[in-house]
Amino acid sequence: MMDTILEARGLVKSYQTDRKKRLVIRGIDLSLERGSFSAIVGKSGSGKSTLLYLLSGLEHPDEGLVKLDGTEIQNLNDAAMSRLRRRKTGFIFQSFNLISSMTVRRNIGFPLELGKMKRKEENEIIQELAERLQIEKLLDAYPYQLSGGEQQRVAIARAAAIRPALIFADEPTGNLDSATGAAVVSLLRSICRDYGTTILMVTHDRDLAASCERQIVIADGRVAAPVHDAGVC
Secondary structure, three states, rough: OOOOOEEEEEEEEEEEEOEEEEEEEEEEEEEEOOOOOOOOOOOOOOOOOHHHHHHHHHOOOEEEEEEEEEEEOOOHHHHHOOOHHHHHHHOOOOOOOOOOOOHHHHHHHHHHOOOOOOHHHHHHHHHHHHHOOOOOHOOOHHHHOOOOOHHHHHEEEEEEEOOOOOOEEEEEOOOOOOOHHHHHHHHHHHHHHHHOOOOEOOOOHHHHHHOOOOEEEEEEEEEEEEEEOOOOO
């Protein structure tokens, strides 16, 4: 029996722009299996990132429900949603979103600090992830001293630090060259495989999407093609 970690039913989302309501997500149903690596693909403006934000709880739907690891999140207040995200999820942004005033070490450890983890355990996790992502020599550097690929590796380490059940990634290779982007996706795939973390990635790159277990094709705010097997994580 499939172990579902994320489920959405009847998702609808619109935005008000210039006195006109724009319907972005038009009634989406989907579910993800625990430990899977899935890609959301579609043309620019199709609703890919909006869907990811709804599924992660960073946005609230107008209608429908989202159940994350057994908890319905669409009606949680901000404090409850923040607590759930700190325990269950990581998020990787296209623009990296590292804290410029913090070293690499502190950026990776920030989610662990929020969870009030003991310093010794925190340092062990940071060291393990840094070695795994080959950034151990950068721990005392600041984000401005890093290349784009190095910054994204730090962002991945930060997202993985709490061993989340699910990592959301919004165009994680969008600011990288093709070779660095492929390396980043390979790192995500290894986290999926070795930690059992479910990964849901938005990408415009069909070749990268084809390397995922599943693809969810979005067009005009709807699932345009069924979720289907497309490879191995």
